[in-house]
Amino acid sequence: MITRRTGLAVAGFLLTLPMAGAVSAQGYPENDITHIMPWSAGGGTDTVMRTFMNFAEQQLGVGINTQNVTGAQSGVGTMRLMRSRADGYTIGSLTWDSVITVPYYNLVPGYDTSDLTYISSVTIHPTVLAVAADSPFQTLGDFVAAAAEAPGELSISNVGLGGVWHLPALDFAAAAGIEVNHVPYPDGSGPQREALLSGETDAASVNLAAVFPAVQAGQARVLGVMDSERSDFLPDVPTLLEEGYDVVWGSFRVVAAPAGIEAEQVETLESAFAAVFEMEEFQQRAEETAMGAVYMNSEETTAYIEASQAKAFALIDSLVEQGILER
Secondary structure, three states, rough: OOEEEOOOOOOOEEEOOOOOOOEEEEEEOOOOOOEEEEEOOHHHHHHHHHHHHHHHHHHHHOOOEEEEEOOOOHHHHHHHHOOOOOOEEEOOOOOHHHHHHHHHHOOOOOHHHHHEEEEEEEEEEEEEEEEEEEOOOOOOOHHHHHHOOOOOOOEEOOOOOOOOOHHHHHHHHHHHHHOEEEEEOOOHHHHHHHHHHOOOOEEEEEHHHHHHHHHHHOOOOEEEEEEOOOOOOOOOEEEEEOOEEEEEEEEEEEEEOOOOOOHHHHHHHHHHHHOOOOOHHHHHHHHHOOOOEOOHHHHHHHHHHHHHHHHHHHHHHHHHHOOOOOO
C-alpha cells in the first residue's frame, strides 16, 4: 500500500491517501527541469528516482532531465543543487547521507542544509534486523538472549560506522542492553548482504528494500522492523516497539530545490508529485519493487528531516564523546 505520512516526529505517523491534481503557477513550468542525482547511474536511488521523475513528467507536462553528479557521499551533487538558481528549474534527490552524514562530518566545505527547500518525500524504508535463513535465531528474542550470554561475540553488519544502518543497530543494542560487534561494509548493501548469507556476520542492520529480494528467495528472514507499525510486505514480523524496544529508524529519498524557490512553484511541484502517487501504473511499480513509496508534502518532509537530523546528530555526538567515532 502506498501511503502518505503526516506528523512532526520520526515515529507515530498518521497514514492517509495523498491528494492529487497538479496546479500550474503562472504558467510554471514552461521549460524542462534539471534533476540532480548525487549518486551513480544505475544504483538503487538513481533507478527509483528516475522512475519517479518519469511519472512526474506526465503531471508537469515538461521533461525532467537527470544529471548524475557524484562524490563525497552525495555531497558534491547536493552542493551543486544548493548553488543552483532558485528558479524552479533545478531540483535534486536527497538521501540520509545528503542531510545527515555530509553536514555532520563537514565532507563538503560551505555545505549547509538550510540552503535547501524540501519539496516532498518519495520513499521511506524502515530499518530491519535480518539474519540468514539457516540462522539459529528464529526470533528477535533468540538473538537478544544469545547476545546477552556472549557479550561482544555476535555481529551486526552495517554499511559504514556512524552511518544510516550503524546508528539503528547501536540504538537497538543499547535498548536491549546487549553488546555486539558492529561490522562495516562501506562498499554497500551488496557486500553486506553477501556477508550475511555466507555466515560471515550473524545479522544485518539494513533497510527493508535491500534485503527483501533475499527474503523473497528464502535466503534470509527479518527478525524485527524498526518502524512504528508492521510492514505490509512482512505482516507477520513484529516491530521492535512490539518487542519492548523504543527503536524507530528508517532511510529515505526526498526531493529538494535551492532555498529561495517561490512558494507557488513549490506548491506546483508538491501537487504534481502527490498526483504521481495516485497513478495506477506507479502504484503497481511501487508494489512490485517494494519501493517504499511514501508521500509527504513540503512542510511534512521538512519536519521529518529536521527530526531525523536531531535524533541522528545526538547519537553520533555520544559516539564521538565515547571515542567510538571521530568527527
